[in-house]
Amino acid sequence: MEEKIRHVAIIMDGNGRWAKKQGLPRTAGHRQGVENVRNIAIAANDLGLEVLTVFAFSTENWKRPEEEVGYLMKLPSVFFKRFLKELMEKNIRITMIGEMEQIPKETAKVLQAAIEDTRGNTGMTLNFAMNYGGRREIVLAAQQYAQDVAAGKAPLQIEEAQFGQYLMTSAFPPLDLLIRTSGEYRISNFLLWDLAYAELMFVDEAWPELTPERFQECLQRFQKRERRFGGLK
Numbered sequence: 001m002e003e004k005i006r007h008v009a010i011i012m013d014g015n016g017r018w019a020k021k022q023g024l025p026r027t028a029g030h031r032q033g034v035e036n037v038r039n040i041a042i043a044a045n046d047l048g049l050e051v052l053t054v055f056a057f058s059t060e061n062w063k064r065p066e067e068e069v070g071y072l073m074k075l076p077s078v079f080f081k082r083f084l085k086e087l088m089e090k091n092i093r094i095t096m097i098g099e100m101e102q103i104p105k106e107t108a109k110v111l112q113a114a115i116e117d118t119r120g121n122t123g124m125t126l127n128f129a130m131n132y133g134g135r136r137e138i139v140l141a142a143q144q145y146a147q148d149v150a151a152g153k154a155p156l157q158i159e160e161a162q163f164g165q166y167l168m169t170s171a172f173p174p175l176d177l178l179i180r181t182s183g184e185y186r187i188s189n190f191l192l193w194d195l196a197y198a199e200l201m202f203v204d205e206a207w208p209e210l211t212p213e214r215f216q217e218c219l220q221r222f223q224k225r226e227r228r229f230g231g232l233k
């Protein structure tokens with residue numbers, strides 16, 4: 001039976017290497033990466049996905065040179081200036097996971113506006129992981145849960161699914177597939193909880209050169225895989 005894909009996540013790796021290959025500065029790779037977020041999001045929406053989660057900035061990315069961090073923080077503004085109108089037309093909703101507090105005010109404002117403007121849209125959700133780390137997400141969930149236990153609002157004995165309610169991804173359907181571009185075989189602290197039963201796919205293309213056709217091919221390959229979730233079929 002064909003598996004319906006609801007939620008796909010992407011680690012958009014290889015912008016820097018792509019730029020270097022073209023003799024361009026790393027920032028040119030990120031800039032091209034922004035264009036491709038649009039291309040793949042439109043394709044994903046047309047293919048009927050419910051959620052596309054993209055790793056735009058990790059809690060580890062703060063360690064990059066200040067100039068590059070500054071450039072990466074301007075990308076949401078570039079993206080929404082260029083594409084918000086089209087996203088609205090396509091009925092795409094914007095959401096974010098990660099900690100908004102440490103993000104520069106201007107960037108946070110742009111993100112909040114896009115989330116607000118698209119709140120009523122009923123098509124695909126394009127979910128940006130910004131200042132996001134998988135371990136941090138679990139620590140924050142544990143803190144929140146501990147507070148609820150201390151306040152008598154939650155029992156000490158709970159199931160995994162109940163703990164899942166404390167995670168940033170709790171409102172989304174389960175993650176079906178993770179795609180990482182640029183030939184690296186790592187998870188890089190992305191969606192650790194959700195990845196427990198997701199399928200993983202690693203492609204050699206750098207993020208700026210991943211085409212909608214190739215993306216669709218990944219989805220088709222996923223549909224041919226048999227997911228057993230630890231059981232037998």
Ligand code: FPP
Nearest residue numbers: 012013014015016017033034056075076079
């Ligand atoms: C990793 O590639 C990529 C990032 C750290 C940034 C990803 C961000 C985008 C693709 C754009 C985000 C778009 C919006 C709208 C916020 P790398 O530069 O580390 O590649 P390298 O490993 O080749 O150096």
